[in-house]
Amino acid sequence: MSTTLVLKTPDGQEKRVKLLKRIISIGKGSGNDIIIEDDSLPTGTAATLSRDGAAWTLEPLPGASLTVDGDRRSSHDLSPHEDTYLGDSLVRLESEATIDEKHGDAQSPPFSASRYGRGQEALTALSQLHAFSERLLANYDLSRLLDALMDTVIEVTGADKGFLILIDDGELSVKVARNLEREDIDDAVSRVSDTIIKKVLSQKEPLIVSDALNHDDFSTSQSVVNLKLCSVMCAPLTDKGEITGLIYVGNDSVVDLFEPADLEVLTVFSAQASLIISNALLVNSLWRETKDLKRTLEEKRFGEIIGSCDAMREVFRRIEKVATTDISVLITGETGTGKELVAREIHRCSERAKGPFIDINCGAIPENLLESELFGHVRGAFTGATSTRQGRFQAAQGGTLFLDEIGELPVSLQVKLLRAIQDKTVTKVGDTRPEPVNIRIVAATNKDLDQEIKTGAFREDLYYRLNVISVHLPPLRERGDDVLVISRYLLDKHAKEYQSRVRSFSSAALKAIRRYTWPGNVRQMENRIRKAVVLAEKPTVGPADLDLGESAFDPVVPLQDAIEHFKAGYIDEILARNAGNRTKTAKDLGVDPRTIFRHLERKSGEDNPKD
Numbered sequence: 001m002s003t004t005l006v007l008k009t010p011d012g013q014e015k016r017v018k019l020l021k022r023i024i025s026i027g028k029g030s031g032n033d034i035i036i037e038d039d040s041l042p043t044g045t046a047a048t049l050s051r052d053g054a055a056w057t058l059e060p061l062p063g064a065s066l067t068v069d070g071d072r073r074s075s076h077d078l079s080p081h082e083d084t085y086l087g088d089s090l091v092r093l094e095s096e097a098t099i100d101e102k103h104g105d106a107q108s109p110p111f112s113a114s115r116y117g118r119g120q121e122a123l124t125a126l127s128q129l130h131a132f133s134e135r136l137l138a139n140y141d142l143s144r145l146l147d148a149l150m151d152t153v154i155e156v157t158g159a160d161k162g163f164l165i166l167i168d169d170g171e172l173s174v175k176v177a178r179n180l181e182r183e184d185i186d187d188a189v190s191r192v193s194d195t196i197i198k199k200v201l202s203q204k205e206p207l208i209v210s211d212a213l214n215h216d217d218f219s220t221s222q223s224v225v226n227l228k229l230c231s232v233m234c235a236p237l238t239d240k241g242e243i244t245g246l247i248y249v250g251n252d253s254v255v256d257l258f259e260p261a262d263l264e265v266l267t268v269f270s271a272q273a274s275l276i277i278s279n280a281l282l283v284n285s286l287w288r289e290t291k292d293l294k295r296t297l298e299e300k301r302f303g304e305i306i307g308s309c310d311a312m313r314e315v316f317r318r319i320e321k322v323a324t325t326d327i328s329v330l331i332t333g334e335t336g337t338g339k340e341l342v343a344r345e346i347h348r349c350s351e352r353a354k355g356p357f358i359d360i361n362c363g364a365i366p367e368n369l370l371e372s373e374l375f376g377h378v379r380g381a382f383t384g385a386t387s388t389r390q391g392r393f394q395a396a397q398g399g400t401l402f403l404d405e406i407g408e409l410p411v412s413l414q415v416k417l418l419r420a421i422q423d424k425t426v427t428k429v430g431d432t433r434p435e436p437v438n439i440r441i442v443a444a445t446n447k448d449l450d451q452e453i454k455t456g457a458f459r460e461d462l463y464y465r466l467n468v469i470s471v472h473l474p475p476l477r478e479r480g481d482d483v484l485v486i487s488r489y490l491l492d493k494h495a496k497e498y499q500s501r502v503r504s505f506s507s508a509a510l511k512a513i514r515r516y517t518w519p520g521n522v523r524q525m526e527n528r529i530r531k532a533v534v535l536a537e538k539p540t541v542g543p544a545d546l547d548l549g550e551s552a553f554d555p556v557v558p559l560q561d562a563i564e565h566f567k568a569g570y571i572d573e574i575l576a577r578n579a580g581n582r583t584k585t586a587k588d589l590g591v592d593p594r595t596i597f598r599h600l601e602r603k604s605g606e607d608n609p610k611d
């Protein structure tokens with residue numbers, strides 16, 4: 001049955017306070033649990049009201065008087081209906097039933113039969129927890145939230161100190177240590193009993209210790225003896241059946257402070273708090289990961305390009321140097337490495353940044369239309385040319401023209417392109433009048449143009465016109481941890497774009513991303529991540545969501561087989577460099593010529609197997 005404290009001050013003001021805490025301060029100061037306006041009382045706290053079992057004891061502090069039936073007392077166990085005076089103020093205990101009788105309707109308190117013991121206290125505890133949950137939804141400052149949680153636990157249990165202990169990487173860590181005054185406790189680790197904690201962890205059950213110094217299990221514990229512990233309660237925090245931490249509360253001056261009903265309240269509170277703390281930790285982790293990602297991106301990006309490996313740093317240095325000039329640049333690299341991004345950064349950092357950036361994919365437009373796309377045409381130049389139209393050269397006037405996949409440009413057009421670059425003029429299809437153009441040329445290719453020149457597929461003079469300075473983009477598989485930064489950036493980008501609940505990668509997914517060779521480079525990665533964001537059913541993306549199961553990885557071959565494969569490929573490479581001259585190849589490689597002959601014989605046998 002819950003209890004109410006009635007106070008009447010000398011001026012006739014009456015105050016009724018439900019007693020929910022085990023130790024309550026009474027006085028004139030605002031820092032007291034119960035504030036009473038009585039000039040006969042000293043400034044600050046005048047008395048403490050504490051419960052030991054079912055008894056409430058009022059104890060005045062120096063400067064305050066306690067009177068019962070005209071006798072001054074140093075302390076007094078309060079009883080219902082009994083008038084006690086603290087200074088000039090009347091103090092009386094009243095039960096719920098007594099209060100109802102005064103209003104003519106005596107009845108049992110509505111929650112007194114609750115399975116949680118004192119039902120009103122259990123209800124108050126859960127109300128406090130609900131309020132805490134609402135605070136969590138409004139504020140994800142984890143440190144302040146956990147402090148507030150422990151203040152609430154201390155308040156509803158009547159303890160004078162409380163500790164929130166979490167398991168972090170298998171180790172116990174005191175995250176919060178608070179006292180009754182809502183202050184942090186210094187040297188928190190030394191203020192808890194490791195013996196009591198170990199027992200709760202091993203049994204996975206909440207524990208109440210009414211008198212630790214005289215308890216059969218703990219009286220010999222070094223930590224209990226050193227701390228002179230009296231009343232202790234400890235309850236585990238669990239998530240999906242696993243213990244994630246503990247709530248530990250205690251009082252070092254009062255024995256038998258906690259009753260089984262109090263442990264039930266703490267257990268219910270801990271069960272709900274476990275979910276709240278898990279969500280708070282998850283939100284805090286995501287917030288921290290997002291913050292770290294933003295900081296990492298700022299440190300590892302150059303405009304829209306992300307990367308910090310040595311090869312990418314060299315790319316950034318080259319962009320900075322060439323951007324301020326009008327020199328033609330050739331960007332090389334595999335498909336999907338981001339060549340257009342580099343071209344745009346060169347334009348953005350140049351003095352032509354206010355001019356247009358015009359791009360054309362030389363491999364995506366039919367040959368019979370490509371000349372018109374590049375240089376424009378006049379009306380009637382060919383069937384369908386119903387009006388005069390400018391080309392990409394004219395559209396890029398004052399800016400940058402990006403010729404993507406330049407290696408795909410037909411040889412017949414390479415001559416006209418070379419002339420346009422040399423003369424800085426273009427002539428529309430069907431016209432005879434050249435037009436001056438003031439543009440910068442940036443080209444890109446995924447082909448080996450040196451080899452294309454040898455086969456006659458690309459003009460050498462055009463190559464040297466385009467390749468005044470080259471910028472080579474490394475494939476994703478050679479960029480180390482850049483793959484992880486880029487993948488997190490793309491996940492965040494597309495999760496926002498599609499309003500997806502996906503928030504992060506699993507550790508297994510990150511390992512798979514790092515291990516995979518990404519033959520399609522960033523373009524392939526972005527497509528996989530976009531698909532995962534749309535189709536994933538969980539907030540965390542796993543390897544399967546990215547199609548990175550074991551079948552996606554090349555099998556590991558024995559070392560000797562790998563060595564033989566490399567040797568064969570290297571011999572072929574040097575033979576090609578020496579135009580098939582076996583003797584010179586053997587000399588360059590520092591091997592006996594017979595080694596080269598045997599290699600060619602084996603290769604011939606593989607190419608022409610017997611039936």
